[in-house]
Amino acid sequence: MNRQIQLDIKKTRLEAEGRQRRPSVVARNQRNQFARRTFFIVTLLPMILIAAVTIILVVRSWPILSTYSPKDLFLGSTWRPDQGLFGFWPYIVGTFWVTIVGVLLAVPPCLLTALYLSEYSHSFTRSIAKPILDLLAAIPPVVYGVWGLLAIVPFVEDVLAPLSRRWLSFIPIFAVNQPTGFSILAGGIVLAVMIAPLIIAVVYEILRTVPEELRHASLAVGATQWQTIRQVVIPRVVPGMVAAIVLAASRALGETMAVLMVVGNVAQVPASVFDAGYPLPALIANNYGDMMSIPLYDAALLCAALILLILILTFNILSTLVLQRMLGKNWA
């Protein structure tokens, strides 16, 4: 009772001074505990989401997975949903072709650029490079698609295809079999530019983890900078570089709009980089939403999404684990 009166007096005094009454330590601790629990539940959200996406795709594509043998489904090369033929092979091959061409084109210049920014350039060059890479990463996929349509497809059609026809046509994968520039190569070029900022940023971060003393020691005994890079820096970062490339490949695998606009979308197993292809994301984007009347079509497209998801999850988890180990938690 006495204490209550004391508290009341204190409260009145505080109010008279225009201050709010402070919450008690107990109340603050309770609030803290409540926040901890709520935050914990929210933090479970990402994991729940991954599980939910995977489970729902498996459940919804189960009708087709249980009807056809995996061999027919994944290695069959005829895609005629109206006749009940669902062969994913052309799409899987198309996906890998575009991704591999994109990664192969992106990796050499990106590694060199990351090395340049990390080992050679002035801080001024770095301060220019950062906004350039940020902008390149910020450009929406559909704008990349428009650029591909306006610049890359004609470039492939008018410049690269004739060159290849003249000099390289004896190599099967460079044979020119179709007249347009809508091709695996065009898709690969666009993808290469799209994944470049990611590769450069991650490789740059990895290169920064190599202790400066090692470089100094190497330079002090007379090595040139390139010798230092090749013999001291690179051996320490090879796993990280591979992980960065795999990560970029996983991004490239799932890229939809930009590739869809330039790759030609012909359901065939491509034999040359100048052939048109039809990657899985494009298959889904072009057909999902209006396939309700054909039996199993819906399940087939969800199965395509599932294949894509599993490929990407594998690539992604492997590369992320390597990168987390190399860079600590803050690698992104």
Added chain:
Amino acid sequence: MMKKRWQRRHLVEAFVKGLMIVSFLVVAGCLGAILWTILVNGFPALTWDMVTQIPQGGFYLGKGGGVLNAILGSLYLAGGGTLLAMIFSLPIALYLQTYLGDSDWGRYVRLSLDVLWGIPTIVYGVFGFTIMLAIGLRASLLAGIVVLALVELPIMVRAMDEVICRMPVDLEQAALALGSTKLEVAVRIVIRQMLPGIITAILLAFGRGIGDAAAVLFTAGYTDRIPTSLMQPTASLPLAVFFQLGTPYPIVQQRGYASALILTIIVLIISVGSRLISARLNKYTVK
């Protein structure tokens, strides 16, 4: 003084360095090429009508109108998605830093976020559409916002996490030493100190959201009108670009290029704006 002998290794050095500079210029040149191509092709068709009018009858056959429906639709979608993602990502980012720190559990959460980031947006779109079918929701602004929030969530959390990690430890410890609870540290100290970075993270996610086409393709639908409620379908700029390029009429394709230019300008403004905002807000933080 011994004269420097030019050995093979010095030639290699010069050659490799030249190669690196060329690579850097190629990468930078790609950005220039993209912006130039979009500007040159989009600018001629970019009229005042394009940004102030909705499509009129026969718009896709070359008649009058603009893409205001898509511009506003995209802003609604990305704005709603960003807001929704923010409600969840701020607690996750704060929890990761103040409560979890470097623990194993924190590593798993970060791994799961990185994995989520890697899931292609088309898969989110398909996932969202499947859920919508199950609960009987039509393609609508609401569905688009929810799916975009899923796309933006990992980007936002990881970007926030990255800045919050740079929180000065002594500042945090000073607050704890004065008797603050962790929640008070998170809300009153970390958010204030890291506000520039948090805003950059939010704008980064917004930029990703507004540019994404695959996630909203099935979930938000497409319409020529400006949505007035959450349950109506809505247009978006990336899809406007895509559909206009899909028509056989050159004049409509021209407008597609102009729409792409509008989208690029919005994204550039966000990107440059976030830089300026965070530079300005940086003045108010403890160094």
